[in-house]
Amino acid sequence: MKMAYCATCNGYSPVSGDRCGACGAQGSKSSRRPGGSASTTPSTVHLLCGWPLVLVVLGGLIGGALGGAAYGINMSIYNSNLPIPAKIVLNLLAGSAAFLLWLVAAAAIRQQLA
Secondary structure (H helix, E strand, O other), rough: OEEEEEEEOOEEEEEEEEEEOOOOOOOOOOOOOOOOOOOHOHHHHHHHHHHHHHHHHHHHHHHHHHHHHHHHHHHHHHHHHHHHHHHHHHHHHHHHHHHHHHHHHHHHHHHHOO
16 A cells, blocks of 8 residues: 655555545645655644753753653654644643653762762
């Protein structure tokens, strides 16, 4: 089955004929997402996906690594064809997991230094 990017539903879906299998929109679809770079993603999406980057300020290198990983995961979630409520929940879970891992790492480091 051929998968293609649909600009209407903003995700990859099976294509039947010239219609999107997920939303039924008619039109040309390419086999790859157009652009795919940061310049084609709205700035509000970067803000919503990048909230875990606050860990850079709180946690330095470890926080930055965890926040950057959570940002990458959140962007992957945004670009998926999941329903919007699922994207929101997964976005919050990914960021919360990064904060939790940072707390565990900070506690372990503090214990080693004490």
